[in-house]
Amino acid sequence: MARQREQYGRFYEGDFGLSALAGKLSATTGSLDEARSLRLASEVAAVCEGEGAVELGVDARCLLDSPLPDEVIRTAVLAATHGRFDPAAYEPGVRGWLHRLAEHRPGLRHERAPGHWLAPPDITEEELREAVAAEIRASAGPLDRAATGSDPAALSSGAIAESLEAIARESDADLGLRLLLRVLKAYDVPVGKEQYDRLMALDTALGWPGPLVYDGLDVLWPPIDTARRDASGDFGLSALAPWFEGTWQEDTARERVRQAAAADDSAQTPGSAAALLLADTRRLLDSPLSSETITVLWLSVSGRSYNIDRLGIDARDWLQQIEDVCEEHLRDVAPGYRHAPPPVRTDLRDAVVRAVREAEPLLADAAISPYWEAIPGERARQAIGDVVTDVDADLGFRLLLRLLAVVSAPLSPERYGRYQELGSRFGYGEHHVTEELWRSVEHA
Template sequence: MSDTMLSVITGRLAVIVPFESRASTMARRRERYGVLYEGDFGLSALAEKLSVVDPVPDEARSLRLASELAAFADGEGAVELGVDVRCLLNSPLPDDVIRTAWLAATHGRFDPAACESGVRGWLRQLAEHLPERERGQPLGQWLGRPDITEEELRTAVVAEIRASAGPLGGCVAGSGHRGLPSGAVAESLEAIVRESDGDLGLRLFLRVLKTYGVPVDKEQYDRLMALDTALGFPGALVYDGLDVTWPPLDTARRDASADFGLSALTSWFDHWQEDTAHERVRQAAAADDSAQTPGTAAALLLADAHRLLDSSLSTRTIEVLWLSASGRGYDIGQAGVDARDWLRLIRDVCEERLREVAPRYRHDAPPPRTDLRDAVLRELREAAPLLTDVEISPRWKPIPGAGALAAVEEVVTHVDADLGFRLFLRLLHVVSPPLTDEQYSRCRTLGRRFGYGEDHVAEASDVSVCSREGVL
C-alpha cells in the first residue's frame, strides 16, 4: 500500500496521512474481542479505573488494579493487557510522550513519571506481573479474525485524532491540568498510533475523549463505530460515555441496521414469555440502535402507531396484523384488549419515553410513502401462492396466511407502503416460506430504496432462499 492512503473504513476522503512508522515489533494477534468483553479492556481499561478510583492511586494501587483486570475471565484479561504493555515498552516512544497520553487518559490522576522507577520502569513492573502468553482458544474461531491491517488502522485512527485535535486541546486547556499543554495530548496519541500500536492508540484516544467530554459529531461517531466493527470490539467500547452531538430526532432518517417501528415491536413478542406486555413495549421503545439519536426507536414506533390509529382500517384488520406479524406471541384478543386500545397503549409508552430523552420532540410523521406502493404490491401478489395454504399459530386459533397477507395489502394500499413492506417482511419471518433467489433479491432492492439498513431484509425475513441449483 502506498505512503498515502484513504481510510478504507469510511470509504470517503478524510485526512491523508503519510506514514514513516517505526512501530513496535510486538505484533498484536487480532481477535473478535466482543466475544469476551462487554466494554473496554487492556491498558485503556486500566486508565479508566485509575481515573475514578479513590483515593488518588499510587504505584502500588495501580499494580493491584492491573492484577484485577488481568484476572478477568480466568486470566484471559491478562492477554490484551500484556500485549498493550509490551507494545509501549518495545516502541521507540520517548517517556514524556507515554506520560502525556497516560496523564490525559487518567484525567491527571496517575502520573507514571512520579513512580520511583519512572515511566518505563512502571511499565516493566506491569510486564513482570503479566507473563507473556497467548490465548489458548482464539476468540474469533467461529467468526473469523478481523482482517484490517495495521497500516489501514493507523491511517484511520490518526485521521480521527487530527479531526478532534482542536476540540480536545480546548477541553484539556479548560480542565486546568498542569503538565498537559493543549496540543501535546493529540500529538502524543498520534505518536502512540504511529510508533506503538493502532489498536491501543484508538482505545486510549476514546478514553481521552470520554475523560474530557470532547464532543463528537454524528459523522465522526459513525466512523469510530465502523472501526469498532472492523476490529471486532464490543460496541460499548466506543459509545459508552462518549459525548456524541446527535442530530435532531427525525423519523425520515434510516440509521439503524435492522428493523424498526411496529414491525420491530412484533418481534419482541415472538415466543414472548417474561415481563408484562406493558414492560415489553417499554423495552422496545427504549431500544435505540447504537447509530440512532436517543429516542429514535420510540419516535419511529409512535409514527407507525399513529398511522394505524388514524387510518380507515377496521379494528379487526389491525388485530389480524398484530397477531400474524407477532406469530400470536401476545394474543390481544385472548387478553381482552381492543386492537386500537393496544395501539393507544403503545403510543402512550412511546410518548413517555420521548418525554424522558427528547422532551422537545413533537410528533410530526413524514408523509406516507406512495412512490413504491405498486412495487410492494407486486411482491405481495408474487408471494401469495406461498402463503395461501399456510396457517400462522396452527396449534392455537390458526390465522390463515391468505388473510394475514390481505391485511398487509390493506396497509400498503390505504396507509403506508413502507409500513406495509416491513409487516410483509415480518410475515415472511413468521411463516418462513421458500423464496426464490429472484424474490429475495427484489426484496433487498426494495429495502435499499426504502433506505433500510444493510441487515434489515436478511434479519426480518430470515427465510429459505431457493434457486435452480437448490437452497442457497
C-alpha cells in the same frame, strides 16, 4: 510486537487492556500511587475469568517494544487518566511501570475457538493506522481546548494529540484508538455524529464490543427525525412484534413495549426507536383500517404470542397502549421532541403492491399458530395489502418481511435479492432484510 486480531466482543462487554486501566485510574477517588495502580491493573486482568490479562500484557508490551520516548507514553497515560496518574512520578519511571504491568502477564494468546478470530481482518494494519491518525487529528483542537481548560499546567498545547498519534503509528493503532476514546471521555470532549459513525465503523472492523465506543462518549446527536434510517436493522411496529414471540410472560405487555421503545440502535439519536414506533402506531390508529384487520396484522406478525383477541383487547386500544408507552419514554429521554409523521412513501407503493401480490404462493398454505385458532397466511397477506394501499407502503413492506419470517417461507435467491433491493430503496439498514430472511433463502 504484533497484536493478534480477535473478535473482542466475544470476550469483553466494554473496554479492556491499558485503556480500561486508565478508566479505572481516572474514576478512582482518594490518593493514587504506583501500588494502587497495580492493584487496579489486577482487577482489569481478572476480567472474563482472567482473559483481561492477555490484552493488558499485550498493550504494555506494544509500548515497551516501541521506539517511543517515555514522555510520549507519559503524556498519553496522564491524559487518559484525566491527570490523575503520572507514571513518571514513581521511581521505576514510565517503562518500569509498564514492565510491572506486564509482569506475570506474558503475551499469551487466547485459546482459538470457532468464530473468535477475524480472518481475514476487516481492516489492514496500515489502513487502521491511517484511520486512527485521522480521528486523532479531527479531535485535536477540541481536545486541546478541553484539556488545557481543565488543567492548564498539566500538558502543553497539542501534546496529547501528538502523543496519541505517535502511539497509533509507532506502537499499536488499536491501543491508540482506545486511548483516544478514553481521553475524549475523560475531558468530556463533544463528538459530532459523523465522527461517531466513523468510530463505530472502526469498532465493527476491529470486533470490539459496541459499548467500548459509546459508553460515556459525549455525542452531539442530531434531533430525532423519523425520516432518518440510521438503524442497521428493523424499526417501528415490525420491530416490536418479535419482542412478543416465544416466552415473554415474565414481563407485562406494557413492560415489553417499554423495553422495545428504549432499544435504540447504537447509530440512532436516543429516543429514535420510540419515535419510529410511535409513527407507525399513529398511522394505524388514524387509518381507515378496521379493528379486525389490525388485530389480524398484530397476531400475524407477532406469531400469535400476545393474543389480544383472546384477552378481549380491541386492536386500537392495544395501539393506544403502545402510543402511551412511546410518549412516556420520549418525555424522559427527549422532552423537547414533538412528533411529526414522516412523509408517506407513495413512490414505491406499486413496487410493494407487487411484492405482496407475488408473495401469495408463499403464504397460500401457511398458517400462523397452526395448532390453536390458526390465522391463514392468505388472510394475513390481505391485511398487509390493506396497509400498503390505505396506510403506508413502507410500513406494509416491513410487515410483509416480518410475516415471511414468522412462517419461515422458503425464498429463492432471486426473490430475496428483490427484497434487498426494495429495502435499499426505502433506505433500510444493511442488516434489515438479512436479519429477517437470510435463514429462509434456498441455497444451492
